[in-house]
Amino acid sequence: MKKSEDNKGIVDKAWDLQHGIEARQKRIGRGKYGRVLKMARNPSSEEFSKTSKITGLGMIIIGGIGFLIYLLASIVAPWIGEMIGLM
Numbered sequence: 001m002k003k004s005e006d007n008k009g010i011v012d013k014a015w016d017l018q019h020g021i022e023a024r025q026k027r028i029g030r031g032k033y034g035r036v037l038k039m040a041r042n043p044s045s046e047e048f049s050k051t052s053k054i055t056g057l058g059m060i061i062i063g064g065i066g067f068l069i070y071l072l073a074s075i076v077a078p079w080i081g082e083m084i085g086l087m
Contacts, residue, residue: 008016043051
């Protein structure tokens with residue numbers, strides 16, 4: 001660190017940090033994601049409702065598939081193993 005930075009008080013360091021944050025915030029609209037952020041908007045209640053229903057249905061389907069795999073691994077696989085004589 002420089003000599004002058006060693007003598008800075010906590011208030012001066014906080015102001016420097018604040019100015020850095022504000023400068024980064026001003027550059028957000030000009031970066032590679034600026035167009036996306038400008039086009040972004042809140043969904044309507046109908047869009048949100050449809051998205052929530054589809055997401056919930058997907059979670060139920062994936063959970064059901066996981067449960068079926070669990071049943072196969074815990075019940076069917078040992079039963080097949082006994083039938084073939086592996087267990």
